[in-house]
Amino acid sequence: xxxxxxxxxxxxxxxxxxxxxxxxxxxxxxxxxxxxxxxxxxxxxxxxxxxxxxxxxxxxxxxxxxxxxxxxxxxxxxxxxxxxxxxxxxxxxxxxxxxxxxxxxxxxxxxxxxxxxxxxxxxxxxxxxxxxxxx
Amino acid sequence: xxxxxxxxxxxxxxxxxxxxxxxxxxxxxxxxxxxxxxxxxxxxxxxxxxxxxxxxxxxxxxxxxxxxxxxxxxxxxxxxxxxxxxxxxxxxxxxxxxxxxxxxxxxxxxxxxxxxxxxxxxxxxxxxxxxxxxx
Amino acid sequence: xxxxxxxxxxxxxxxxxxxxxxxxxxxxxxxxxxxxxxxxxxxxxxxxxxxxxxxxxxxxxxxxxxxxxxxxxxxxxxxxxxxxxxxxxxxxxxxxxxxxxxxxxxxxxxxxxxxxxxxxxxxxxxxxxxxxxxx
Amino acid sequence: xxxxxxxxxxxxxxxxxxxxxxxxxxxxxxxxxxxxxxxxxxxxxxxxxxxxxxxxxxxxxxxxxxxxxxxxxxxxxxxxxxxxxxxxxxxxxxxxxxxxxxxxxxxxxxxxxxxxxxxxxxxxxxxxxxxxxxx
Numbered sequence: 001x002x003x004x005x006x007x008x009x010x011x012x013x014x015x016x017x018x019x020x021x022x023x024x025x026x027x028x029x030x031x032x033x034x035x036x037x038x039x040x041x042x043x044x045x046x047x048x049x050x051x052x053x054x055x056x057x058x059x060x061x062x063x064x065x066x067x068x069x070x071x072x073x074x075x076x077x078x079x080x081x082x083x084x085x086x087x088x089x090x091x092x093x094x095x096x097x098x099x100x101x102x103x104x105x106x107x108x109x110x111x112x113x114x115x116x117x118x119x120x121x122x123x124x125x126x127x128x129x130x131x132x133x134x135x
Numbered sequence: 136x137x138x139x140x141x142x143x144x145x146x147x148x149x150x151x152x153x154x155x156x157x158x159x160x161x162x163x164x165x166x167x168x169x170x171x172x173x174x175x176x177x178x179x180x181x182x183x184x185x186x187x188x189x190x191x192x193x194x195x196x197x198x199x200x201x202x203x204x205x206x207x208x209x210x211x212x213x214x215x216x217x218x219x220x221x222x223x224x225x226x227x228x229x230x231x232x233x234x235x236x237x238x239x240x241x242x243x244x245x246x247x248x249x250x251x252x253x254x255x256x257x258x259x260x261x262x263x264x265x266x267x268x269x270x
Numbered sequence: 271x272x273x274x275x276x277x278x279x280x281x282x283x284x285x286x287x288x289x290x291x292x293x294x295x296x297x298x299x300x301x302x303x304x305x306x307x308x309x310x311x312x313x314x315x316x317x318x319x320x321x322x323x324x325x326x327x328x329x330x331x332x333x334x335x336x337x338x339x340x341x342x343x344x345x346x347x348x349x350x351x352x353x354x355x356x357x358x359x360x361x362x363x364x365x366x367x368x369x370x371x372x373x374x375x376x377x378x379x380x381x382x383x384x385x386x387x388x389x390x391x392x393x394x395x396x397x398x399x400x401x402x403x404x405x
Numbered sequence: 406x407x408x409x410x411x412x413x414x415x416x417x418x419x420x421x422x423x424x425x426x427x428x429x430x431x432x433x434x435x436x437x438x439x440x441x442x443x444x445x446x447x448x449x450x451x452x453x454x455x456x457x458x459x460x461x462x463x464x465x466x467x468x469x470x471x472x473x474x475x476x477x478x479x480x481x482x483x484x485x486x487x488x489x490x491x492x493x494x495x496x497x498x499x500x501x502x503x504x505x506x507x508x509x510x511x512x513x514x515x516x517x518x519x520x521x522x523x524x525x526x527x528x529x530x531x532x533x534x535x536x537x538x539x540x
Contacts, residue, residue, distance in 0.1 A: 010438065011290050011431050015182075015283035015338055018249070021190040022160035022281055026416050029157070033415065033474075044474040047150075054197075055156040061192045065249055068285055069438075069449040114153070114200055145303065146296050146427055148420035150473055155416050161281050168280065168339075179339040203420055204303075204314040285452075288519070291460040292434070295427035317420075324467075325426040331462045335519055384423070384470055 002038050003073040003093075004031035008066055018065040024101050025058055028090050031074035032105070035088075039130040041123075051119055053086060053107040060103035070094055078131050083124040084109050084116070137173050139166035139209040143201055153200040159236050160193055163225050166209035167240070170223075174265040176258075186254055188221060188242040195238035205229055213266050218259040219244050219251070272308050273343040273363075274301035278336055288335040294371050295328055298360050301344035302375070305358075309400040311393075321389055323356060323377040330373035340364055348401050353394040354379050354386070407443050408478040408498075409436035413471055423470040429506050430463055433495050436479035437510070440493075444535040446528075456524055458491060458512040465508035475499055483536050488529040489514050489521070 006027055014020040033043045046053075066072060073093045080087040085108055092101035111117040119127075141162055149155040168178045181188075201207060208228045215222040220243055227236035246252040254262075276297055284290040303313045316323075336342060343363045350357040355378055362371035381387040389397075411432055419425040438448045451458075471477060478498045485492040490513055497506035516522040524532075 007435075007439075009431070009435055010284060011292055011434060013285040014280060015285070015287045016187055016189070016249070017285045020281050021193060022157060022164070025157035025160060026414070029416060030412075030414055034412075047473075052151055054151070057194070057196045058156060059192070059194045062190060068452075114151070142300075142304075144296070144300055145419060146299060146425050149415060150418040150420070150422045152420045157416055161279070164281060165277075165279055169277075182338075203317075286457055286459070286519070291463060292427060292430035295430060299427070322421055324421070327464070327466045328426060329462070329464045332460060384421070 002035050002076055004034045004076065006030065006072050006074065008068055008070045008072060010068055013068050016065075018067060021060070021062055023066075024060040024062070024092065024103060027072070027074050027092060027101075028058070028060075028088070028103060028105055031076045031090060032088055035076035035078075036131075039127075041127055041130065046119070046123060049120065049123075050112050051117060051123075052110050052114075054110045054114070055105055056108050057106040058103070059105075060101055062101055064094070064098055064100045066092075066094060066100050072100065078127075079104070081127060081132060083119045083121075137170050137211055139169045139211065141165065141207050141209065143203055143205045143207060145203055148203050151200075153202060156195070156197055158201075159195040159197070159227065159238060162207070162209050162227060162236075163193070163195075163223070163238060163240055166211045166225060167223055170211035170213075171266075174262075176262055176265065181254070181258060184255065184258075185247050186252060186258075187245050187247075187249075189245045189249070190240055191243050192241040193238070194240075195236055197236055199229070199233055199235040201227075201229060201235050207235065213262075214239070216262060216267060218254045218256075272305050272346055274304045274346065276300065276342050276344065278338055278340045278342060280338055283338050286335075288337060291330070291332055293336075294330040294332070294362065294373060297342070297344050297362060297371075298328070298330075298358070298373060298375055301346045301360060302358055305346035305348075306401075309397075311397055311400065316389070316393060319390065319393075320382050321387060321393075322380050322384075324380045324384070325375055326378050327376040328373070329375075330371055332371055334364070334368055334370045336362075336364060336370050342370065348397075349374070351397060351402060353389045353391075407440050407481055409439045409481065411435065411477050411479065413473055413475045413477060415473055418473050421470075423472060426465070426467055428471075429465040429467070429497065429508060432477070432479050432497060432506075433463070433465075433493070433508060433510055436481045436495060437493055440481035440483075441536075444532075446532055446535065451524070451528060454525065454528075455517050456522060456528075457515050457519075459515045459519070460510055461513050462511040463508070464510075465506055467506055469499070469503055469505040471497075471499060471505050477505065483532075484509070486532060486537060488524045488526075
């Protein structure tokens with residue numbers, strides 16, 4: 001299973017002394033891009049072709065506080081995908097292996113004008129073949 | 136009803152040309168603090184007494200893109216509150232009055248050691264009296 | 271003189287309990303856009319015409335810590351401007367009137383391809399007339 | 406020489422299509438912490454002992470735009486250090502080896518009450534021995 005590693009940064013902490021709850025959205029995004037890269041899908045390349053996986057919903061549940069300098073791991077799973085819609089699930093683990101955040105993001109494929117679109121068939125096939133069957 | 140006004144900032148945009156989806160978490164937080172202030176509840180004062188409304192879940196659904204320099208309005212509603220747990224609902228409107236984001240945050244009261252706690256009775260009463268009955 | 275007012279946000283604080291030093295760059299940007307608007311210059315309109323004031327240098331000196339929920343004021347001054355290059359000076363004051371941050375940003379006008387350019391004559395004249403002579 | 410590697414993130418870009426100029430402050434901070442770790446200095450440990458390297462000045466000059474998904478390298482150098490004051494210099498390189506950002510941060514040692522302080526002698530010696538003589 002794919003893990004995106006992230007060192008919790010000083011600027012991510014707030015005056016409670018823990019990582020601010022907004023940080024998870026950025027961790028999810030970075031983990032998603034690296035997850036795709038890991039399976040041979042270049043998100044930048046998809047964008048260069050004129051398509052975006054626009055985020056239409058994001059959800060995070062915070063189970064335990066996360067502290068400065070912890071090395072966390074973000075597990076990513078592509079739960080649903082049909083070329084038009086995608087859902088990713090995430091689980092963030094701290095160094096002790098405890099689950100600290102759980103969440104998901106939902107996406108719609110859009111074109112450069114931000115209108116609903118569909119990924120080209122070759123990219124859809126590549127994602128189905130490389131991710132959905134292996135992960 | 137209370138509205139928190141926010142000008143969409145340049146640094147909030149991303150290369151798609153719209154406000155990045157992570158921004159909503161910060162809009163919700165600012166709107167929440169100003170909503171409480173509007174009803175006479177000083178969040179900083181609550182913190183200074185040793186209590187926090189730790190975020191345990193955040194959810195946002197993005198209905199329409201939001202653009203640089205738009206003046207958006209965040210509606211806040213305290214949906215549930217019992218001194219230990221709180222849920223806030225949010226609706227973000229653009230200048231045309233269209234709903235662009237909907238979401239919620241769930242909170243647990245914690246003390247300075249991040250352990251579950253309960254707000255002092257006088258603060259609970261004040262919130263019940265000033266917000267739950269009027270908003 | 272123009273002041274941009276900003277409430278220091280929870281997410282801007284770090285585990286030292288003060289506003290993180292990166293926040294000033296965003297305060298400067300917001301203050302700059304509002305300063306221009308105050309003098310009738312619409313930064314978004316300039317962008318829509320294909321020009322940007324790309325930041326080529328930013329500097330901040332932190333004289334005193336800034337705390338959560340403080341209402342700070344950012345003074346802006348257009349120190350130099352010739353249609354190709356601009357320098358803005360900033361001074362951030364806390365509620366007591368103490369200077370907490372000083373700094374500047376330097377800008378070059380670029381076009382949509384990020385190449386050095388020059389603002390159209392009518393915008394140059396408007397900035398010279400409305401800002402340089404009055405501020 | 407030490408290099409901190411960073412993948413430019415989607416949320417770091419702005420509507421100009423490049424990394425927003427505020428990002429460099431965070432790159433510098435991350436690079437500084439990893440630079441110290443590389444030389445055996447645990448910044449979190451210093452904080453846990455009650456000391457901070459409070460930032461008193463930050464400067465960045467942007468020589469070339471930085472794009473989404475580029476893998477940049479941040480060179481760090483401890484230019485001055487005497488246990489009370491420190492200055493770090495930074496140079497950011499893109500994948501082609503071009504210098505894209507140059508800058509520095511200046512720091513004063515403070516204690517938990519944010520008052521000027523001095524690092525303990527053992528930490529000073531360790532930094533002098535491990536960094537100043539080797540880097």
